[in-house]
Amino acid sequence: MPTETDALDNKIICRLCGSADLAGFVDLGATPPCELFLTAEALEAPEPTFPLHPRVCRSCLLVQLPPLIDPDETFTEYAYFSSFSTSWVEHARRFVTAATERAGLGPDSLVVEAASNDGYLLQHVVADGMRAVGVEPSANVGAAAREKGVPTITAFLSPETGAAVREEHGPAALVVANNVYAHIPDVVGFTQGLRAMVADDGWVSIEVQHLLTLMRLRQFDTIYHEHFQYYTLGTAQKALRSGGLELVDVELVPTHGGSIRCWARPAELGTGASQAVADVLAEEAAAGLDTVEGHAGFAGEVSRIRNDLVRFLIEAADAGKSVVGYGAPGKGNTLLNYCGIRPDLLAYTVDRNPYKHGRYTPGTRIPIHPPERIDADRPDYVLVLPWNLREEITAQLAHVADWGGALVYPIPSLQVVEPGSGKVLDP
Template sequence: MTAPCRLCGSANLVGVVDLGATPPCELFLTADQLDLPEVTYPLHLRVCTECWLAQIPPLITPEETFTEYAYFSSFSTFWVEHAREFVAARDLGDDAFVVEVASNDGYLLQHVVAQGIRCLGIEPSANVGQAARDKGVPTLTAFLTPETGAAVREEHGPADLVVANNVYAHIPDVIGFTKGLRALVADDGLVSIEVQHLLTLIELNQYDTIYHEHFQYYTVASAQRALASGGLTLVDVELLPTHGGSIRLWARPNGEPSERVTEVLAREKAAGLHELSGYADFGARVARVRRDLLRFLVDASAEGKTVVGYGAPGKGNTLLNHCGIRPDLLAYTVDRNPYKHGRFTPGTRIPILAPERIAEDRPDYVLVLPWNLRDELTEQLSYVRDWGGKLVFPIPSLEIV
């Protein structure tokens, strides 16, 4: 039986795409675990026809994923610069107080610290939170709940700015989390949330961003309802290129939606995302991505060509598992994060090595799994041209560069 909508409680959920069953995408395996069984969970995206929140069932808990986490934001030069520009653009006074929820390794708050502004990170993963503290970023190891928000407010005072980047999709209790944001922010303060936009996910076949850590997928319309459930009003929205297309939601306890909110809502409606028509052919387009990538890998193998991967992101594991790609088709992948070196991708058991291995082996093709960092990685991998190698991008459609 399908769980009811976690936002409005409706039982009217309709399937959008079924990606089979996969392990949690960040549970990378050690060599000692290769002969042990792996638990897999269904990965079926549905949309609620009452509030239009797209969602997957809460089959794993945040505690299972985020107590110790494999993702460190600062290994991406792009994300650090994105955060620096965000902080630099804010008119923060000397007496301001900034809180970031899911602050990771301090990739953003380090820029606030550099300005001498009081701040606090709230990060549930002990290992990445320690990395933030090592940078001088005050960090509380905790999940955000209404109680956590109230306790932080009691101890530190209300926040002038609360930042929640790339976390609003990661929490199954969306109402409780939003109430936590409200508890943190001052009555005249602002909340800034960045999250992938369902509009671009659907339009550009970005189905690999569907994984068990992401419990819901937002349009501006559904985000507006989610914010209201916790006592916040959506007052503005920005369209960002991050993650292939994201929205930066600006909310406060009181206010009126801007003209930009109205414009993006109109775009979503025109795309059919406020009704079922906008989701109708997504499954067929996802199947085409899978067929094209598998055809390329099988043909390359038959021709004696070597294909390796670049990156071991969560989204890559959705793609690898859905396509059934194993080391016979993708010899290994590399990643800048030393935490992942010597481990193996969940489900598909592909070895993860250091990036230097690519220059040593000089493969014919490099399959870029974090395609959302295309510009950054195209520059980083420019040396592949030296031996005639080519880059392969699987999303939104197969492209060999």
């Protein structure tokens, strides 16, 4: 499988097990941090880039990026607000309903969420009459949560923060860490923080993208510097144990192209793992992800996606067709930078988040406008960057068919689809 020199790999230490024996996984070049959208003034300034080359630990098999960026710089003011996705808010509501039943929550129960963003999830806890506390490092999105009536602490989760939350609010019947377990370089410390907050008979729920699905569906654009690690269920189980938690159950959920929802409890409870855990671990082993060699081959799949997308955009430009983007997610910036797509091939993109309007995508410097710009310009093609919301966005953009436009989804393979119906068309 692809590897770098021993001298280079030996400078990188596995953040879970401490091994210095790591191999290359896929090399996506060098890109800027994916959520650092540029202002017009910043276009004339230098823009730092960092290698985007995750490795796999030959000892514990955790796929990980070196900690090249400081979370303090990225998350102090954050461009991502979860509530701008209607389907994501609904996903959170359904989760709260199911978790209430699983954990036996009631009016006196405390639910704590680490990386609670703008209160997209805990607002449902509050609406159900339960106590809620968010722990959110980004001041701007935490302020949005408080405006919704969700008590939110501005802090990164650590063992000390977890102990302070427990001291002030009491032990939590449920601790949630959805779509954050990949975002923290100190896996062990973060997990210890989760354990510090949860009651000795409580539950911890962690939702994180599944490496097995990432590889099968070629979701390379979900690799970016904010995602420090990429989990199989096997490596997630090891990470949970590092902080005193034991994996007891797992659900496969469709979010972010395919995620695992890990249910854990304090290790001292001695709760056994469910059959679902055994089944997913067996599926990973069948795919070879219980070995270093089983992680090979992904780089070639990624190259084919790049070649197909760039070829389509060049042929569209040669034919005089207009192409714009929809969405400005972090994953989109990995795709745009790796493929070398700039305004000559993608005139602009649009996003529902007003924070991004008037800014530019990092690295590729593509302008970001409000969604109404598409209606005014009536482009021939709309390249959808948040492909994980395919059903929602295909319905939202049904009116693009009114002028004969089509939608383009680049992953897992290039598809041109009819707005509204989602019927696959000839490119």
